């Protein structure tokens with residue numbers, strides 16, 4: 001008997017992740033600290049009062065309003081779902097199915113995985129040798145048939161931490177005007193000086209993707225959103241499962257958005273620690289650390305398997321990236337607490 005499963009799904013690999021337990025967990029680019037206890041308490045108290053037997057808003061309207069106010073965007077152009085990874089699939093459904101998904105290589109795995117699963121032609125343009133996004137190569141690839149679909153650019157880029165310049169993005173946005181949706185994935189935008197909202201405001205075919213999973217410290221809550229022009233948002237909402245955002249997700253995110261002070265403090269910590277760890281890693285005799293605009297650092301080692309195992313043996317978990325195109329020998333470490341970063345550095349043979 002053969003199961004009626006589409007060949008594209010059968011041929012697709014599993015998501016490239018295996019969970020490993022370790023005391024110092026620096027492998028998933030999460031926040032170094034949990035959602036503040038006092039905010040958890042407020043959220044839990046509110047949850048106690050709210051009815052759980054009722055459906056939530058059709059499209060999380062109250063949460064969209066609060067997100068939009070916080071981010072200085074129109075609520076009519078804001079679409080919230082259960083994680084930005086859901087939005088990546090929905091954006092491929094919106095404009096990539098039967099057309100093309102164009103992105104860089106290596107990149108956050110889901111753009112390519114979703115393209116293959118959903119039957120989009122996939123073009124992946126290699127990064128520059130300095131690990132930056134090659135916008136000229138992306139623009140040249142827009143002409144390949146089918147010459148329409150979705151372009152994904154992560155800014156900052158994952159897993160390198162490099163940052164595509166806003167001038168380059170503007171050129172790309174202009175080149176995408178006919179037939180392409182340009183998705184700028186800003187999962188790590190809090191850790192950079194300038195985001196791409198101004199550019200997105202000027203171009204109705206540009207969509208920004210954001211998440212509560214990184215700087216907000218709410219990866220376990222599963223919430224992400226798109227900031228788009230009104231028409232793209234209206235069409236995208238048709239693909240979002242109705243009543244998909246739960247009462248738990250809504251309440252916790254509303255509490256966070258009402259008291260965002262902790263976010264600024266944490267981002268400041270991460271930026272300080274990123275610079276400190278970067279400086280110390282530069283003194284490593286054989287490792288090479290890349291400058292980063294995100295909450296993680298990419299390090300090239302002579303032997304990633306050996307370095308990963310040696311760190312893990314001392315309780316420090318980082319992510320291997322050495323099987324990705326152009327990232328031979330590379331490991332990625334999330335910036336943790338000062339103590340976690342010290343443990344990482346000592347285990348790597350360095351004095352913090």
Ligand SMILES: Cc1ncc(COP(=O)(O)O)c(C=O)c1O
Nearest residue numbers: 083084085108158187211213224
């Ligand atoms: C570039 C990028 N986009 C999106 C995501 C997914 O975010 P979410 O937790 O909102 O699904 C990640 C997660 O690591 C990421 O690195």
